[in-house]
Amino acid sequence: MIKAKKLYLETFGCQMNVSDSEKIVTLMKGMGYGQTQEPGEADLVLLNTCSIRATAEQRMYGHLGKFKSMKKKRPELIIGVGGCVAQQEGEELLKKAPFVDLVFGTHNLHLLQKMVAGAEAGKKSVATDFLDDEKRFDLFPHAETEGGVTRFVTVMQGCDNFCAYCIVPHVRGREISRSADKVVEEVAALAAAGVTEVTLLGQNVNSYGFKEDAAPDFAELLFRVAEVDGIERLRFTTSHPKDISARLIDCFAQIPKLAPHIHLPAQSGSDEVLKRMNRGYTRADYLAKVRALEEACPGIQITGDMIVGFPGEDEAAFRETMALIEEVRYADLFSFIYSPRPGTKAAGFPDEVTRKEKQGRLELLQAAQKRITLERNQSLVGSVQRVLVEGASSSGDSLFGRTGGNRGTVLHGDLALAGRIVEVRITEGLQTLLKGEVVHA
Ligand code: SF4
Numbered sequence: 001m002i003k004a005k006k007l008y009l010e011t012f013g014c015q016m017n018v019s020d021s022e023k024i025v026t027l028m029k030g031m032g033y034g035q036t037q038e039p040g041e042a043d044l045v046l047l048n049t050c051s052i053r054a055t056a057e058q059r060m061y062g063h064l065g066k067f068k069s070m071k072k073k074r075p076e077l078i079i080g081v082g083g084c085v086a087q088q089e090g091e092e093l094l095k096k097a098p099f100v101d102l103v104f105g106t107h108n109l110h111l112l113q114k115m116v117a118g119a120e121a122g123k124k125s126v127a128t129d130f131l132d133d134e135k136r137f138d139l140f141p142h143a144e145t146e147g148g149v150t151r152f153v154t155v156m157q158g159c160d161n162f163c164a165y166c167i168v169p170h171v172r173g174r175e176i177s178r179s180a181d182k183v184v185e186e187v188a189a190l191a192a193a194g195v196t197e198v199t200l201l202g203q204n205v206n207s208y209g210f211k212e213d214a215a216p217d218f219a220e221l222l223f224r225v226a227e228v229d230g231i232e233r234l235r236f237t238t239s240h241p242k243d244i245s246a247r248l249i250d251c252f253a254q255i256p257k258l259a260p261h262i263h264l265p266a267q268s269g270s271d272e273v274l275k276r277m278n279r280g281y282t283r284a285d286y287l288a289k290v291r292a293l294e295e296a297c298p299g300i301q302i303t304g305d306m307i308v309g310f311p312g313e314d315e316a317a318f319r320e321t322m323a324l325i326e327e328v329r330y331a332d333l334f335s336f337i338y339s340p341r342p343g344t345k346a347a348g349f350p351d352e353v354t355r356k357e358k359q360g361r362l363e364l365l366q367a368a369q370k371r372i373t374l375e376r377n378q379s380l381v382g383s384v385q386r387v388l389v390e391g392a393s394s395s396g397d398s399l400f401g402r403t404g405g406n407r408g409t410v411l412h413g414d415l416a417l418a419g420r421i422v423e424v425r426i427t428e429g430l431q432t433l434l435k436g437e438v439v440h441a
């Protein structure tokens with residue numbers, strides 16, 4: 001009997017990498033690789049990496065070391081690295097980790113099968129060329145359409161904004177939008193396979209179609225996707241505050257399928273810092289968009305990202321960030337200490353804030369946000385939320401789903417509810433999730 005080949009895949013970083021990993025699984029399945037969660041039984045190990053912060057990159061190299069000893073014992077084991085670190089490092093990665101067999105960049109998934117076949121024949125390879133036109137999407141395989149309640153659909157890739165701290169334009173390339181017809185086609189295929197919710201994905205979905213004259217704008221794309229039968233809920237991420245238009249904000253009032261949640265990263269509450277970050281909006285602009293969203297969609301849950309300790313951030317600037325989170329009252333916030341990335345503009349900025357000060361600021365910010373998140377979750381107790389049931393909860397004895405506002409919710413019920421939106425009365429608001437009971441299935 002021929003032994004089935006096994007793929008062990010680890011994904012780091014953002015939803016874009018999660019989406020790419022779904023495509024990798026499809027591609028490898030086409031070569032006879034089934035997936036395993038046990039690295040020890042894998043024939044092929046692939047790491048889909050993130051380089052957004054230095055810690056993520058260091059962690060990846062540390063992690064890679066674990067597979068070095070495996071390769072020593074089993075030289076036939078194939079090890080590949082993809083994603084943003086692979087894009088950034090290219091050939092260099094093979095020098096730093098010579099036991100790696102293949103390095104594939106963010107635009108090179110279409111070459112992966114060929115590269116793995118080469119590695120099976122003992123040949124190492126590196127592919128990190130950018131594809132700077134819409135061909136990028138045609139060459140990318142679609143993730144397999146079977147199964148799942150909720151799926152990502154890529155609508156655009158890359159970024160032209162060059163925020164001073166950000167590595168993304170350097171590792172994901174220039175911004176390109178995918179044709180609306182192809183997006184709708186993929187969503188329809190997912191709906192036909194039983195998917196209930198799609199999240200339209202891009203580095204900055206708000207600028208969808210900006211560069212492509214004939215393309216509709218993002219608001220129009222949302223209307224078209226919402227028309228697909230079988231799709232009950234629609235989300236999108238990520239939004240750049242400077243590009244979110246009045247027309248897009250109005251979609252929250254006009255499209256019932258659009259979930260009442262937006263991830264709108266402010267990054268700082270200080271105009272001075274925002275300017276140095278090259279964000280293209282002021283604190284007042286940001287707040288005006290937040291208020292417009294709340295008006296169009298009362299109760300909308302807003303989440304965000306915040307960087308502390310950006311070069312030149314003094315105490316007053318940090319206090320403005322603290323004040324902003326109290327004003328917006330984010331449902332949740334991803335906050336980080338600034339991490340200089342090679343090749344970005346901010347990497348050359350003088351930085352006088354000490355590590356200790358940065359750590360102190362992060363702790364203050366996170367403590368305040370923790371309180372706000374808990375208060376917001378508790379304020380939902382007694383309300384009825386429309387929860388999309390995703391499946392069994394991690395404990396296995398309940399169900400897990402998400403409210404329209406993207407709050408994780410645990411409820412009791414039959415597993416047959418998976419894939420359905422049910423009405424749930426919230427009975428408890430905890431720090432990281434809600435608990436509730438089904439009032440209408
Ligand atoms: S908008 Fe700014 S932060 Fe977002 S991906 Fe582009 S450069 Fe990075």
